[in-house]
Amino acid sequence: MSKRVVVIGGGASGLMCAYELAKGGAQVTVLERNDRVGKKLLCTGNGKCNLTNTDASAKAYNSAFVENALSKYTPQEIVSRFKAMGLLVRIDSEGRVYPYCESATAVLNVFLQRLREVGAQIVCDCEVEEIARCGKEFKVRSSNGEYVCDCAVLATGSDATQGKNSHFLAEKLGHRTTEIKYAISPLLCKEVRGANGVRAKVGASISVNGEIAMQERGEVLFKDGALSGVLIFRLSSMLARYRGEVKNCNVVLDLVPDMSQEELENHIYENCSVFAPLEGVLHKAIAHSVYARTPMDRSLIMSRKKARDIARVCKEFNIEVTALSGRSSAQAASGGISTDGIDAETMRSRICDGLYIIGEVADVDGLCGGYNLHWAWASALACSEDILC
Numbered sequence: 185m186s187k188r189v190v191v192i193g194g195g196a197s198g199l200m201c202a203y204e205l206a207k208g209g210a211q212v213t214v215l216e217r218n219d220r221v222g223k224k225l226l227c228t229g230n231g232k233c234n235l236t237n238t239d240a241s242a243k244a245y246n247s248a249f250v251e252n253a254l255s256k257y258t259p260q261e262i263v264s265r266f267k268a269m270g271l272l273v274r275i276d277s278e279g280r281v282y283p284y285c286e287s288a289t290a291v292l293n294v295f296l297q298r299l300r301e302v303g304a305q306i307v308c309d310c311e312v313e314e315i316a317r318c319g320k321e322f323k324v325r326s327s328n329g330e331y332v333c334d335c336a337v338l339a340t341g342s343d344a345t346q347g348k349n350s351h352f353l354a355e356k357l358g359h360r361t362t363e364i365k366y367a368i369s370p371l372l373c374k375e376v377r378g379a380n381g382v383r384a385k386v387g388a389s390i391s392v393n394g395e396i397a398m399q400e401r402g403e404v405l406f407k408d409g410a411l412s413g414v415l416i417f418r419l420s421s422m423l424a425r426y427r428g429e430v431k432n433c434n435v436v437l438d439l440v441p442d443m444s445q446e447e448l449e450n451h452i453y454e455n456c457s458v459f460a461p462l463e464g465v466l467h468k469a470i471a472h473s474v475y476a477r478t479p480m481d482r483s484l485i486m487s488r489k490k491a492r493d494i495a496r497v498c499k500e501f502n503i504e505v506t507a508l509s510g511r512s513s514a515q516a517a518s519g520g521i522s523t524d525g526i527d528a529e530t531m532r533s534r535i536c537d538g539l540y541i542i543g544e545v546a547d548v549d550g551l552c553g554g555y556n557l558h559w560a561w562a563s564a565l566a567c568s569e570d571i572l573c
């Protein structure tokens with residue numbers, strides 16, 4: 185008799201897992217609390233779905249737990265799985281992989297089509313309230329009644345941006361949940377004002393309690409009272425992963441990363457007007473913030489000291505971070521069901537036989553750039569392969 189599997193959660197990991205299982209001959213039921221599956225998937229990558237990254241390796245994640253699954257389910261493997269489902273991809277200059285038509289809807293539609301073909305059952309408006317182990321079976325209790333199965337796959341994601349955490353389902357079976365913070369989100373910084381909407385290509389480092397946690401180059405988006413953009417999202421993951429008490433946190437921007445401080449000083453001294461020395465270098469709103477931090481100097485000619493002061497502020501534009509911006513504007517949760525209780529090769533629970541834990545509900549978070557969806561696919565494939573064997 186084929187295995188009866190209930191997949192709890194019809195998001196990225198749940199859909200991939202259900203498809204592989206049903207294709208392999210299992211009797212699969214997906215239970216989803218929303219009125220439709222894949223709601224979060226549709227908002228990924230600003231509606232374009234950055235589904236993996238050619239650079240997906242353990243260094244983009246919070247723990248080495250991912251190594252096993254990632255070495256088997258590489259970005260190339262994920263891309264070829266999608267191709268076999270009919271979805272072509274395109275890759276941008278930073279290794280981010282998108283559907284060829286740049287539409288997250290296409291990814292979801294491909295899953296729905298394929299799931300229909302392999303006969304997986306999807307039940308929406310069905311919130312799971314308890315997973316109970318009864319002898320060799322599970323009884324999955326939900327708002328829509330009880331489902332009996334041989335294996336239960338927990339794929340309930342996190343409440344980042346939307347949704348609700350269902351970690352309690354695994355906790356009731358003996359699993360532990362680590363502290364949850366929200367990652368891939370803007371950083372709140374009181375001092376950032378007057379440049380709302382301005383984007384700049386900068387270098388940036390984030391330091392927590394005086395120690396540099398990450399240094400990168402990329403685009404930052406200035407907002408009133410916050411810093412945002414892909415670069416900041418990556419830095420925010422580092423802050424979210426920090427487990428001790430955060431006494432102070434600073435972002436230091438290098439506003440002219442293509443020049444050394446000395447080169448910039450020389451350029452300002454030799455070529456720039458004393459009245460608006462950064463006119464041809466930085467966006468006006470950012471230049472004004474730099475002038476505001478430069479020591480007062482009323483002279484009408486550009487002095488070497490003034491050029492040096494301005495160059496220094498540009499290269500070390502220090503901003504105090506007051507907080508991460510919270511769940512409603514975060515793309516991922518850092519923290520979740522502790523990976524201590526999960527087998528890294530198969531996603532099998534080490535605590536409850538027949539239970540599997542995949543995707544973001546586990547304490548696995550990747551940086552911005554397609555790494556979280558990569559984990560959703562890789563963990564789903566590792567799990568389905570184990571259930572089928």
Ligand SMILES: Cc1cc2nc3c(=O)[nH]c(=O)nc-3n(C[C@H](O)[C@H](O)[C@H](O)COP(=O)(O)OP(=O)(O)OC[C@H]3O[C@@H](n4cnc5c(N)ncnc54)[C@H](O)[C@@H]3O)c2cc1C
Nearest residue numbers: 193195196197217228229234312340341543544554556557
């Ligand atoms: C705005 C935004 C943009 C993002 N963009 C990207 C991107 O471009 N690239 C990338 O790699 N990552 C991106 N992410 C992160 C990525 O979407 C998630 O990491 C990924 O969806 C996690 O997959 P999952 O299957 O674990 O969880 P989800 O996709 O969140 O699916 C979990 C499902 O379980 C359901 N559920 C929860 N509890 C229950 C319950 N008790 N009973 C029944 N059902 C339940 C939920 O309703 C949900 O449908 C983005 C996230 C957001 C919020």
